[in-house]
Amino acid sequence: MNAISRLWDSDLFWSFRTTPTAVVSAVVALICIVGAIGAPGLAPYNPFDLASLDLMDAFNPPFFMEEGSLAHPFGTDDQGRDMLSAIMYGARVSLFVGVSATAFALLLGVLVGLIAGYAGGAVDAVLMRIADIQLTFPSILVALMVDGVARAALPREMHDHLALYVVIFAIGVSDWPRFARTVRGSTLVERNKEYVLAARVIGITPARIMLTHVLPNVLGPLLVLATLNLGLAILSEATLSFLGVGVPPTQPSLGTLIRIGNDFLFSGEWWITIFPGLALVAMVLSVNLLGDWLRDALNPRLR
Amino acid sequence: MFAFILSRIVQSVPVMLAVALIAFVLFSFVGDPIATMLGQEFTPEQRDALVAALGLDQSIPVQFIRFVGNALRGEFGLSYRLSRPVADLIVERAPATLELAFCASLVALAVGVPMGVYTGLYRRSWISRAFLTFSLIGVSLPTFLIGILLILVFSVWLSWLPSFGRGDTVQLGWWSTGLLTASGLKALVLPSITLGLFQLTLIMRLVRSEMLEVLRSDYVKFARARGLRDRSIHFGHALRNTLVPVITIVGLQLGSIIAFSIVTETVFQWPGMGLLFIQSVSSADIPVMAAYLLLIAAIFVTINLLVDLLYYAVDPRLRAGRGH
Amino acid sequence: MAALLEVRDLVVEFPTRRGTLRALDRVSFDIAPGEVLGVVGESGAGKSMTGAAIIGLLEPPGRVAGGSISLRGQRIDNLPPREMRKIRGKRIGAIFQDPLTTLNPLYTVGRQLTETMRTHLGIDAAEARRRAIGWLEMVGIPAASERIDAYPHQFSGGMRQRVVIALALCAEPEMVVADEPTTALDVSIQAQVIALLKRLTREKGTSVMLITHDMGVIAETADRVAVMYAGRVAEIGPVRSVVKAAAHPYSAGLMASIPPLTHKVDHLPQIDGAMPRLNAIPTGCAYNPRCPHVFDRCRVERPELIDAPETKAACWLFDSHAPRERSHV
Secondary structure, three states: OHHHHHHHHHHHHHHHOOOEEEEEEEEHHHHHHHHHHHHHHHOOOOOOOHHOHHHHHHOOOOOOOOOOOOOOOOOOOOOOOOOHHHHHHHHHHHHHHHHHOOOOOOOHHHHHHHHHHHHHHHHHHHHHHHHHHHHHHHHHHHHHHHHHHHHHHHHHHHHHHHHHHHHHHHHHHHHHHHHHHHHHHHHHHHOHHHHHHHHHHOOOOOOHHHHHHHHHHHHHHHHHHHHHHHHHHHHHHHHHHHHHOOOOOOOOOOHHHHHHHOOOOOOOOOHHHHHHHHHHHHHHHHHHHHHHHHHHOOOOOOO | HHHHHHHHHHHHHHHHHHHHHHEEEHHHOOOHHHHHOOOOOHHHHHHHHHHHHHHHOOOOOHHHHHHHHHOOOOOOOOOOOOOOOOHHHHHHHHHHHHHHHHHHHHHHHHHHHHHHHHHHOOOOOOOOHHHHHHHHHHOOHHOOOOOOHHHHHHHHHOOOOOOOOOOOOOEOOOOOEEOOOOOHHHHHHHHHHHHHHHHHHHHHHHHHHHHHHHHHHHHHHHHHHHEEEEEEEHHHHHHHHHHHHHHHHHHHHHHHHHHHHHHHHHHHOOOOOHHHHHHHOOOOOHHHHHHHHHHHHHHHHHHHHHHHHHHHOOOOHHHOOOOO | OOOOOEEEEEEEEEEEEEEEEEEEEEEEEEEEOOOEEEEEEEOOOOOHHHHHHHHHHHHHHEEEEEEEEEOOOEEEOOOHHHHHHHOOOOOOEEOOOOOOHHHOOOOOHHHHHHHHHHHHOOOOOOOOOHHHHHHHHHOOOHHHHHHHOOOOHOOOOHHHHHHHHHHHHOOOEEEEEEEOOOOOOHHHHHHHHHHHHHHHHHHHHEEEEOOOOOOHHHHHHHOHHHHHHHOEEEEEHHHHHHHOOOHHHHHHHHHHHOOOOOOOOOOOOOOOOOOHHHHHOOOOOOOOOOOOOOOOOHOOOOOOOEEEOOOOOHHHOOOOOOOOOOOOO
């Protein structure tokens, strides 16, 4: 109870309560996350259960149109699949890939940043030069490249099997440099402080110094970066899947749904592509707004 | 001036070499080019002949030097997928992408800069707030979704504009242009907006924040204290100083437009390099991927150089010589 | 002689989330034609704020919330922006602190001079250029006809401040607000720049409001001095009287802390405590918590400027009779 009231009184939470955008975004993000994670329990239908599909239900429009019904509020696709359920399951895949890729980028970036900042010299120069070069290219291009290489390097069956992880790896690898830069900067600052020198003298290992002294100093900026990066990673995944090189068709994400729905755009069944699109935008926009708010509230020196 | 350009060129050599190395590694070690080129069945003699022909029996540094030499001559071998020289494929597709990128940049700059200036000058007006909200949505909307929405509204519902292809093109030597026919121009509208919108919002936000920064500067305050007209303060003193840092970032953004065109070209089935690249990725066509990677890097380096030159022209502090 | 500039009970307020801050609280003073008024005080006392209010360039959300500013009898604190713009530069010039940042780095000094003159004087480009060269010569830029096409970064700090002075004076204003004109300069050239400002304004008969915390500059340049404290005028009077015989305990403390040039001292007296923050100004006299002569009335009632022996001071020590009417200087 004490902890909760302390949280309620904290500056961060005060800023949250008094920023309507932040509250609304948090609510939308929460709905998206709960809907996505809880899809197996909450979704009205199971879109993967072929037995439940009825072609008689195909191309039902959303509930607010004529011939629409509340049985399928967002309509159905060409096979009679309920769009709402498909979106919830799709969001689950999108969220999983986004979170995993961000976590991967975060770990890689923190590790590289700590090593570069602590080792300094040539190691630092080489690592940061790599980061610079990679930052020159749009991350979606890097992700595409990594994905393409994985496709060429792995045998076909193996790639199909691993496709989800290949996408996570590709997106994570394309996003690490910003984390590395932030961590490196703070490491450089901390490294020369006297307490670090003192700790070194009494024989505490560099790894321990990094974890106990340097990392806590960058948690704020890292949290902001990670939040903003989550939005970007979800978008990257959707883009890859839309291009047809993302997650495997057996595990459709929102991007996959949009790509499939795109084929029906001209025959008038716009809802098959637009509703997954709206879900994607709601998810990304709310996460981005939360990230923006967090950045302003914590006010770390971010570019 | 000459020394300046030279030093910039020298600086970009390591970047290009690093990218070339990645492309080379892709080209030589990923997948099995021999198997890909000879198909399922081949004799050991055929294999050895091809190994020798491709120079794969030589040491790796020698192979790399050969690769760079070939790349400089525009030779990237045959596409696995189409069995045609990669260079031909790219030259064929380049005009479509470059024209699209050019029009998209035009949209982004012609709309983004004025919007940024306006929102910087009239921070509190409701139009500025509307612009800012719009830009936030623009940043969160994935490019392909923007394309789909535009197609839905302008092609499907209103039937005003075509939704795929380049329309009629005119051949000017090896360059095929869509800028000279009515259908070509109409076909450019939706893809250009789709591709330019994201950069537009970025440019707008960038110009706005720089503008706000400059308006707070001492020299703008001093210009006001001298009683200069608002017009000459805003569009002379402030805008010019805003543009100095903006040029750099905008230059890089325009470079990434070419890379981002992959998505737009897919949505609009635009027959450019991006579509070629995405088809290569899905079929693991390594030579095309390697060539595309090098090409994009070359474009980025060139744009960087142009940006530096422009910077040099705008900011007198970089120009030495005059005065004392 | 009628005053050139009259500031009466000027109040400047800043609305903030936690209430309105009063940055200037009923500030009053006059500047006569050709006169140099020095304004001194600690940082945050409201010196620069007063200057900004006079040229109509308060930083938003700051605003004039009361009182008046008049130039030759005409109210200028409530003019529409368009009218005020015609006064800035043309009738009231301004000199800012840091010459490294006050000049636009992308325009030649000649362009900055000619645009100022052409805006206010309605002269053609050739004439403006001719006069610009003349001004650069007047402020002591060597080879002016060549340097006119140079960019600010090609000048040293002292030379740049000379250009700024030329810019402030080139439309021949009746007065100049000079806000710490030498603080950012090298000590060795401060005297030259002040001497230049003094000479030019005397030749042209321009009044100067010289904001500074450098008492040496004031003693040498000003005719009269206003001492500011916590957004109020503590004392105002002829420069000799304020320096030699300050009446207000704060001014007296301020003057005592100036190192004498004639002999060495072991340590300088200093005033204990710090100036209150704007959101915590005590009732009564703002100086009462630090004042060595404080008595009950100081904690309750705010003193207005009262006739002291040689100056006017906002201090109850000089109130010989019962509370009297407000007096202006």
